[in-house]
Amino acid sequence: MKVKNREPVLKEDVWIPSACGMCYGDCAILAHRVDGTVIKIEGDPKSSQGYGKICAKGVAGLQNLYDPNRVNVPLKRTNPEKGIGVDPKWEEISWDEAMDILVEKLDKIRKDDPRKLLIQATTIHGTHLAYGLFPFIAAFGTPNYWVSGGGVHCGAGAHLLAGMNHASWDMVPDWDYCNYAITFGASHGHAAGHSALLSAQLAADARARGMKLVAFDPMANFVGGKATEWVPIIPGTDSIVILAMVNHILNELNICDEPFIKTKTNGPYLVGADGLFVRDEATGKPLIWDQGDDRTKCFDDPGIGDFALSGEFSANGVGCKPAFQLLKDQLRKFSPEEAAEISTVPASTIRRIAEEYAEAARVGSTIMIKGKELPYRPAAAVIFRGAQGHTNVVHTCMCVTLLNQIVGNLDVVGGAIGWPARCLGYPGGGNFRFEPYPDEDGMLVPGRWFVRGMHAPSCQLPEIKVPIEEIGLRTVFPLQNQPTTPGNLDSEEIWEKLELPYRIEAVVNYGCNSIMSYATPEGVLKNFKKIPFVASFDLFVTEFAESFADLVLPDTSYLEQLTLEGVVPIYNLPYGMHDWAWHLRQPVVKPSHQRRQCVEVLMEAARRLGIFEQYIETADHIFFLEDPYLLDPKEDHTWEEICDAHVKSQFGPEKDLNWFKEHGGLTWPKQVEEVYWRPFLDVRVPIYHEMFLKLGKMCREAIEPRGLEVEWAQYAPLPDWFPCPPHKERSMDHDLYAFSYRDILHTGTWTMQLPYIDEASRMNPYTYNITMNADTAEEKDLKDGDIIIVESSAGRKIEGRLKCMQGIHPKCLGIAACSGHWSKGMPIARGKGSHFNMLLEADQEHTDSMVQGIETSARVRVYKAQED
């Protein structure tokens, strides 16, 4: 833009490269700063991290910078009472006083029992969580952290299965080559997600060139609205549909990528009557049946002629079958007719889509890319929060993975691909390199995970420990991605049963609004109200801060801070053959008022607490620092020095922090072997989850005597159908399934405070309204604009304005995003939309038995507000 009236006096007119921070997509941006004021945000066209495109939230981000409602000075609660609607009676205090209070409280806790500190953080800035907070968490000595929305909205099971199968946080159709994509409650490329803007462009191009997109979704809005075929479905029933599809493909159509199953999965491993692999007595390795020699061999025997996938054999004196045979047997019980009854997807549709998909996958075909002949499987199925946000999450994710496995499309051209699992390194040097490797059973182990040292999902058996030592249940449900207990109604009961020897006495929160982003606020209220000290780094006085914070500390926005965006390499980096891109987020303006970046404040706290040495030791490890850039823990270091050491360790001495500040990001071309790595690495993925079986036995032994209700049948090696609480609801009155969905305009709980986004949300027919099928509404004598009450079967109520739509399942009710704010500190957002999460129960019954994900749909009834 040209600033006409300022032209004669312009002293400065610059475009500063950085990374967006309005969601976890971290797109590359350029911020236009004129005479010290940011007046425009655009995408950085030089980067494959979005190719110059950004979404409405990213454009509107400058309103986040200049919002007059930002917290600009530290605030102290003077009203000792806490809770929803209680006036905290804030008093503005100096940073000196705030730091004195913070350090004094934390010091007391640490000397007593450091585990009594809970770190709560937003998932939106995952890198800040990983690299700003984890060194502090480790140095302090607490195992407790919680990303509340993570439990509800993230991929509790999707991350698990993507980790085990793709060495990645998630998976996406290889849009550049895919001809047939199926989404199960996933909005990759259509509303949000990791690498959101690269996905949006590639998915749009794919649709334009004729790719068929089939969306299983209760609503034809974002992905459903753009799909070639929208398949309305009852929430939480995706797995039975997929089981029927796979049954049809394997047992009726007899389509299967057998070479893939034989060499890239544990399908040929022999399973005994006990459900465990039959192992070689000398080496302990799983055995397979070589149909060339008609005898057993270890799975990795170089002399295997042909792996048997079917039949019955005898090994080590016991009867056994290949795992793949057991899978095929298991699938026979899932007919499209039964699936249709449960899901409402017609049996003929299930069969047809299965046939189209299997045919589109072109099993056995190859394609030449950059001179390499590679497997070509241009069909993919993906899943995310919509389909996986239910108590059958792991099985649903296993099912989607299975749909991919049987056609051999994992990380091959056109198939389901991860966010890069393999990097052979930046050509200019450094240690930015990783790749999956096999464990003793030949199964895939990811090369890098969220944070260095964090247990990555794999087929290796994790440890079980009771009594528990952390408030989350990771040591008894080790597959869990994020704990849920901090916000549950029955947490105290669980902690007692599992003998947690202490309770939380202090919370340090980084930008997380758990009272809105988790399930019913009642659980968070119950647990947090009694915590004596809560310090909250925030941009606004959120509902969480208003309800609980003793101290609110003015944080910097993403346009005022320095962070290392590429440090979590398992998502967000460009996928497919699109160049590597690694970006810095840097201040485009200096923080105004008394705003301070959270990580720097915590570093100062660490110095004053006497734990800075441990902080730097942890940073050295998790930041992949290497000689000569290792930081001496005995010396003082700034956040800038840590960032500088990190980038030089990763990319060599020439690419220091100043280089990144000038250029914003580093890009370099990918090699075929990095993207379509599957044929090049000898690792297998699980079709048969022996580990789940073993783990279930161990967990059951540890937990059952303590009286915790767990659906143990879910710890099964093969995917199965498990109804969720809303499916089991017997009340005929509560006739609708309420669900929430990702709206392209919103992330987390903060985007409704952006006036531009608020304007768009008000213009959109659905964003702030409660959407119901038009015929269902008519039956209930309801119409557009009616103010309605939605009441869950547990009696929880929300109010909102009705919008009728044809493109929503007649048995469902859709509510977008996380709206319904009530904090006075967020006046633009306040009172807009309806707070869906209020309808969700937060207890063990509504938590899945494997990864501890919360059930995100609820059975409800609806009536006009005046009838209440």
Place this chain on the structure above:
Amino acid sequence: MARWGLVIDTLKCLGCYSCMISCKEEHFLPPNVFWSRVLISEEGKFPKVRKLIFPVQCNQCDDPACVEACPTGATSERDDGIVTIDYDQCVGCRYCLIACPYQQRTFIPRIDEYYPDQGLTEYEEFGQGMLQKGTVVKCNFCVERLDAGLEKGLVPGRDREATPACVIICPANARYFGDLDDPESEVSRLIAEKKAIQLHPEFGTDPSIYYIPH
């Protein structure tokens, strides 16, 4: 002389509002003033439903009804087809609002602040003077970007600096900008190949915006 035009691929468009908001930011548009909007609805009956998404803005018509209606000459059509408004000449009579069959013009009675009763932000302060209260406004195809870019020898539709803000930002690459008079341009080719259509051609104003149907 080129005639600038825009092609919007409705198959690719996601309805994300990025164009609308980027436009607002580019032109410092106050609350409730839109030079570009996104209309969302649906057609069909469950389960055979189609979501309809139409981004709309001034069509930069080749035979513009607004120009004819303007009594002061404030609204005029440039040689390159862009219809502009000279705020100094606009008296706010709003005849053009009535004349525009596409309802793409807005009268600004006052410049509101985005945070009610909290004053203008630093960004909004910066934009003071870009618009004048008491005048009519509408999309100008980012004529400032175009002209500045052309002066530097850049190509609108290809080079970021010379291309309208709504086009360069589009996350689905659903917008194509270029010269409608050049039969070899990408926009001309898309209109021919994809059978792109003008909205309501029966209005007879010959819009410069075309939509690729889906």
